[in-house]
Amino acid sequence: MSAVAWIAVGSLIAWVWLLLGQGFYWRTDQRLPRRTDPARWPSVAVVVPARDEAEMLPVSLPSLLVQDYPGDARIILVDDCSSDGTGQLARELAARFGGLPLTVVEPGEPEPGWTGKLWALRHGIALARLQKPDFLLLTDADIAHEPDSLRDLVAAAGGPDGFDLVSQMARLRVESFWERLVVPAFVYFFGQLYPFRRVNRARSRTAAAAGGCVLLRTEAAERARIPESIRQAVIDDVSLAREVRRGGGRIWLGLAERVDSVRPYPRLRDLWRMVARSAYAQLRHSPLLLAGTVPGLLLVYVAPPATLVAGLATGDGVAAWAGGAAWAVMTATYLPMLAYYRQSPWLGPLLPVTAVLYLLMTVDSAVQHHRGRGAAWKGRTYARPDPDGTPDAAPGR
Known part of the structure; x- marks a missing residue:
């Protein structure tokens, strides 16, 4: 030949x-498991890291505020040094829509060795733990939830013997030409690297999560020392899932039906930066x-x-x-x-x-x-790791 x-x-x-x-990996049938509603709905703290998200919050935050959840739930939005009034807008939206109680905190610039999102999560989770919630919902500021999203996530996690981490890959926006060409392939390639069926096996060595929507049992987070144990991670969702599994936790990952990303990527340049x-x-x-x-x-x-x-x-x-x-x-x-x-x-x-x-x-x-520029996102650059394995964050670049 x-x-x-x-x-x-x-x-x-x-x-x-x-x-x-x-x-x-190419099958798309891994959807949120349907479970019986619990006799007592566990308490949940929703932690939302947000940096310069004033454009996204009017769509995403009200979807959290109006969650139809029978148990105790509250929202902590961590304003990560925003320059566009993100924190104040969040307070105004909470006053307008009511619903779940909202707390806005501002932790300041990240310490060396922390990526910005995980620094924000550190402060949000620390504040949440004061109320001793049963679960933490870690969700991005560009993610919109249907009113029953939190109820479905908690029911899917089940009781004490259920999942320690339940994550949904939010349905990304596909409206522009470039979004149609690139976005479905992004999820396809992710599934090829981390087949959802393997992730969901109890004894599998494959671990992954989708950072936009992660329901995490508080006990499991403490066992895995989240987020301290992954403070340097750029791909924080996969690192989080690995630590939870390493700590003996059960994890589940699937495609979302009622959780959507509202962030637009209309140009190839926008998608290029994201990837x-x-x-x-x-x-x-x-x-x-x-x-x-x-x-x-x-x-x-x-x-x-x-x-x-x-x-x-x-x-x-x-x-x-x-x-x-x-x-x-x-x-x-x-x-x-x-x-x-x-x-x-x-x-x-x-x-x-x-x-x-x-x-x-x-x-x-x-x-x-x-070239020493590393991963760049919203004015911060995370350069190559230091010898101790932590990234050198360069705020403002």
Whole structure:
């Protein structure tokens, strides 16, 4: 066989393995478990870290304030040095909508060794623990919840022998062209790295969560020393789930039906920043892992259409057949995620284009890291880790 045919066959083998051997990651049937309502509804403290979120709060915060929850629940919004009046707006929304009691706290700039979000969570969780809640709901300021969201999450967690962590991957916005092209693939790739079915197995070594919506049993948080044990994490949700599982906790992760992200990413530049800020951290800032990832992604995602075209152009039947079959399997695994996002199946064959974009975002993330810029978000830059393993935060950059 020709070299092109061998590449096509290798790609097809990779896709057969992904289809059958990677935890059926492509299925979208991991939804919130339905449980019987408890006899006594446990108490919940909702902790919302917020930095310059005045644009998002009018949509997201009222959805928390009006939660239809039978037990004791309260909201703690941590204003993380916002410059747009986030804290004051939160107080005004609470006065207008009523509902669950709201407390706004301002912890100041992060200490060295802390990322901004986890610094905010540290103060919010510490304040929540004074009331000794049974559960903590950690939810981002750009996440909107249906009125029964908290009730469903707590019921899914179950009693003392239930889940210690229940997390839902909020449905992201898909309205602009770039959102339709990139966002469903973002969740698809996340599921490929952390197959939800494997995460949800009791004795699995795979652990992950979706940081926008995490219900955490307070006991489990204390056992795992959350957030102190993950204070340096850029990908904080996955790190949190790992620590909870390491502490003996049971975790569950699935796709949301009634929890939505309201943050828009209308331009490619917006999505690029969102992905690139943590892409290299996913590779543990390893040049060797990056060097293996680049040809690996090219083989898996770019080789199928490329070898199909090359095979048709040169009359290489094996290359054309194997490349076409690999592309077909790839597209088939992507269709369930497109259906979940209510997008046209015709976007399926474009997954190689999106994969190339993600590859370029990852390379850019590595370049920025090695230039000392690290992960940047809302005016803060987290540069390369210090020798002790903690990041050097540079506020204001």
